[in-house]
Amino acid sequence: MSRIFSCFFFCVWALAAEPADWIWSGRYVITMDAQRRVIENGAVAVRGERIVAVGSKAEIDARFQPRQRLDRPDAILAPGLIDTHTHAAMSLLRGVADDLNLQDWLNKFIFPAESKNLSADYVRWGTRLGVAEMLLGGTTTFTDMYYFEDVVAEVAKEAGMRGVLGETIIGFPVADAKTPADALRFTEGYLQRFRNDPLVIPAVAPHAIYTNSDETLKAARALANKYHAPLLIHVSETKKENDDEQTKRHMTPVKALDALGVFNGRTVAAHCVWVNDADMAILKARGVGVAHCPSSNMKLASGVAPVVKMRALGIAVGLGPDGPAGSNNDFNLFEEMDLAAKLAKVTSSDPRALPASAALEMATLGGARVLGLEKEIGSLETGKRADLIEVRLDRPNAVPVYDPVSQMVYALKAEDVRDVMVNGRQVVRDAKILTLDEPQILQKAAEYGAKVRASLK
Ligand SMILES: [Zn+2]
Numbered sequence: 001m002s003r004i005f006s007c008f009f010f011c012v013w014a015l016a017a018e019p020a021d022w023i024w025s026g027r028y029v030i031t032m033d034a035q036r037r038v039i040e041n042g043a044v045a046v047r048g049e050r051i052v053a054v055g056s057k058a059e060i061d062a063r064f065q066p067r068q069r070l071d072r073p074d075a076i077l078a079p080g081l082i083d084t085h086t087h088a089a090m091s092l093l094r095g096v097a098d099d100l101n102l103q104d105w106l107n108k109f110i111f112p113a114e115s116k117n118l119s120a121d122y123v124r125w126g127t128r129l130g131v132a133e134m135l136l137g138g139t140t141t142f143t144d145m146y147y148f149e150d151v152v153a154e155v156a157k158e159a160g161m162r163g164v165l166g167e168t169i170i171g172f173p174v175a176d177a178k179t180p181a182d183a184l185r186f187t188e189g190y191l192q193r194f195r196n197d198p199l200v201i202p203a204v205a206p207h208a209i210y211t212n213s214d215e216t217l218k219a220a221r222a223l224a225n226k227y228h229a230p231l232l233i234h235v236s237e238t239k240k241e242n243d244d245e246q247t248k249r250h251m252t253p254v255k256a257l258d259a260l261g262v263f264n265g266r267t268v269a270a271h272c273v274w275v276n277d278a279d280m281a282i283l284k285a286r287g288v289g290v291a292h293c294p295s296s297n298m299k300l301a302s303g304v305a306p307v308v309k310m311r312a313l314g315i316a317v318g319l320g321p322d323g324p325a326g327s328n329n330d331f332n333l334f335e336e337m338d339l340a341a342k343l344a345k346v347t348s349s350d351p352r353a354l355p356a357s358a359a360l361e362m363a364t365l366g367g368a369r370v371l372g373l374e375k376e377i378g379s380l381e382t383g384k385r386a387d388l389i390e391v392r393l394d395r396p397n398a399v400p401v402y403d404p405v406s407q408m409v410y411a412l413k414a415e416d417v418r419d420v421m422v423n424g425r426q427v428v429r430d431a432k433i434l435t436l437d438e439p440q441i442l443q444k445a446a447e448y449g450a451k452v453r454a455s456l457k
Contacts, residue, residue, distance in 0.1 A: 078142025166205025
């Protein structure tokens with residue numbers, strides 16, 4: 001009799017409950033919503049590509065009948081991390097030349113290695129390697145600047161990862177374009193092919209002011225605006241870049257780019273290390289988003305970007321690992337959060353300069369603002385895209401937990417990420433990537449490593 005009753009009540013509940021594709025629950029849910037709520041024993045319900053509710057596990061379980069569920073009572077559930085500046089396929093040059101300044105590193109090693117080895121197939125395998133590392137480390141969106149960016153976009157879609165992917169335009173012959181005019185033509189075809197894609201936002205990526213003519217920079221902006229695409233560019237990365245522009249134009253790179261109209265539309269400026277107050281006023285006025293890359297700036301001894309001041313001015317600041325080929329050498333946003341906080345502290349002699357909450361914001365909602373995607377990603381809120389990560393709390397570096405936000409920034413590692421969902425689809429389960437063939441990627445990376453080594457002899 002009691003079995004009949006319980007069956008009856010279960011059936012009534014199941015009929016009344018709202019459908020969901022997934023419920024993911026965790027010991028703590030870091031929402032990054034307007035109140036910065038951290039929900040203990042919380043859960044997120046997902047339908048299709050979007051989050052339909054965030055709350056306590058008890059509330060979510062009472063309201064929804066999911067098709068599938070993932071309960072991690074020993075994990076933090078957080079928004080997917082957002083990388084605002086990288087070069088994924090440079091993974092194949094990981095460690096090819098270390099401990100150099102930017103100009104020597106680029107001109108003596110990277111540009112020659114790329115000119116001898118780059119092909120669409122190379123970019124495909126290099127991007128697969130980079131994307132695998134990123135997804136396994138909790139990055140759900142990456143912002144990329146490289147060549148054959150159409151191939152990068154194909155890999156992002158294959159992996160089920162979100163990307164703002166910019167075709168590089170540079171003032172010397174490269175594998176996919178003999179001239180900047182060729183690169184602009186190639187980029188236009190690429191923008192047409194991937195516009196309105198659910199995962200890929202195609203972008204235009206003139207490399208920097210010092211590697212492009214003024215005409216190319218203006219044409220890149222015009223092309224980006226024609227397709228409502230973002231423009232990605234390296235800005236004021238080194239003192240040399242600033243000094244050279246001062247000599248050439250009596251202007252800082254930011255002032256010069258502004259005078260050329262390059263900031264007249266959505267722009268993601270990587271680095272912005274050598275910016276003065278007037279430059280920051282321009283970045284703020286033009287709504288330019290800044291990709292802060294602490295590992296890269298430290299490793300290449302480029303300097304320290306004044307991100308605390310930028311944030312105080314209301315400039316959107318996100319994080320990026322930059323390239324893995326000597327300027328980092330990995331794609332690890334947990335490390336970038338930790339270093340962003342510590343670099344700001346040590347250079348200001350103030351431990352409060354950039355607290356854990358600010359570092360986590362830069363890796364999530366701040367990154368979304370840099371990309372102009374803050375209505376879609378960057379927090380766990382009803383209506384947003386379902387980009388979520390579960391980070392384990394059952395290892396020695398993860399216990400005890402007094403403050404889950406502090407734990408994310410200062411204690412947890414990329415290797416602690418156990419499950420990843422992008423756009424409503426689970427792409428990592430139990431630290432295994434579901435969408436790419438990891439053993440094959442590792443084998444191909446070794447093969448390309450041997451080829452690159454032979455080419456540099
Ligand atoms: Zn870069």
